[in-house]
Amino acid sequence: METTAPSGPRPVVLMFAGQGAQHPGMGRHLYGTEPVFTAALEEVFGLLGPRARRLRADFLAGRADGLDDAERAQPLLFALGYATARLVRGWGVRPAALLGHSVGEAVAAVVAGVMSLPDAVRLLVARTEAAARTPPGGMLAVAAPAGALAPLLPAGVVIGAVNGPRQTLLAGADAPLAEAERRLRGRGVLCRRARARQGFHSPLMDPVVASTLPDLARTPLRPPAVRLYSACTGHPLTPAQAVDPRFWAGQIAAPVLFGPALDRLLADGDVLLVDAGPGESLLSLARRHPAVTSGRSDVVAVLPPARADTGLVHAALPAALRRIRAEGHRSCVQ
Incomplete structure (x- = not known):
């Protein structure tokens, strides 16, 4: 990732959260009020098949029961991350890089053009169904x-x-x-x-790897069009890794190296990190990094923290837009 001149805006990096960041009511204040966000969310729901009706209803109702199960949390986190990315890009922001945590890396893969949205959703459904069958x-x-x-x-x-x-x-x-x-x-x-009822990123997921590999082997995969820092390796995703079905199948069983990936990303240049996931979970991790505490890089969240009051919920989005525009990304909407 190339750094900008000191007088120019710092590049924007989108971050996507994984399992554990979910909470009741996450993002529902944007549904029906932000057209781009709503359309993107409905696009994912439309690809989820029969399960979409209940997921949409639970999402809009802010239900907490069962939210930590893989078959509910993972599709909703994916949908929310994708919709938030579409919203930010709709402001005219073109991210210079992407970083996803666990299932958030699947969102990053779609945004980077590694796989299509329909393929990613199909694979996500198969993966979460298989994960739900693993031992508690x-x-x-x-x-x-x-x-x-x-x-x-x-x-x-x-x-x-x-x-x-x-x-x-x-x-x-x-x-x-x-x-x-x-x-x-x-x-x-x-x-x-943590808010997970499955042992993600452990050997318990080995059967999931085996069951999803054949489908991945038939799925078109492309090198990323946007620099993607992999939390599976701690480094930028290489073209060879991007098109390797074994890499994507194994991601659910391998440890998440979000910290090392963030280290590498911030060592490559000063950036504005934009947390596109719920609950400010990645913001809370990134704001402790020396590159952020020193002021060289900065971080902002598009969505409010969990359990925020009504005022803070509705203030989060305009505050994020103001912060990105203040950075100098003047192509943003007014």
């Missing part, structure tokens, strides 16, 4: 470095995500994950269960 599991957010945790983990628990220097997610089946939590709390380590 989950993820555990731990305030400790991944390297320090590895020796303490019971069999069946792995590092599922590295989100920052002391922001780690463990993944595995319910029983060993509960044992890991007991051990860590006994040592005074802060931890909490």
Whole structure:
């Protein structure tokens, strides 16, 4: 990614959230009021088939029951990320790069042109159905470095995500994950269960990889037209990886390296990070990065935090637009 001259606007990088960022009511204030957002959301719902009716109804009602299940959270997070990206691009903003967390990387793949929206939604449905059939599991957010945790983990628990220097997610089946939590709390380590009922990014997902690979092998894949930083590798996605079905099939079982990917992205140049997911989940991770705390780069969220009051909910979008325009992206709408 090329950096701009100091006097020019910093390039915009869109970030897309993954499992755990979902919350009741996420983004529903934009449905019916923002035409581009609404049309994009309906485009995804239209591709989801019979499940779309209930998903749309639950989304509009802000229902919380079952929201953490893969078959509900993943399609809604995908749809919301895609619709928010379309909204931002509708302002005239052309992102210089993309970064997705877990299922957010599938959104980034569509925005980058690696796969078509219909193909991505079809694959997402197959993947979430397969994930829902895996043994009960989950993820555990731990305030400790991944390297320090590895020796303490019971069999069946792995590092599922590295989100920052002391922001780690463990993944595995319910029983060993509960044992890991007991051990860590006994040592005074802060931890909490993440909003996931499946052990994403762990060996529990190996059957999902096997079941989705044949379909992926038949799916047209293209090199990215926009620079895509992969949270699966921690580096920019290469053309070879982009067209490799094994890469995309294996992504659900491999650890998420969001922290290393963000490190690489911010080392490549100063940017304006735009959190296009719900709940400001990626904003909260990025704002702690030295490149952001120093002011070299900055971060803004399009959607409000979870449990925000009505005023803050409706203020988030215009505030994000003002911030992007203030950066110097004057092609934005007035």
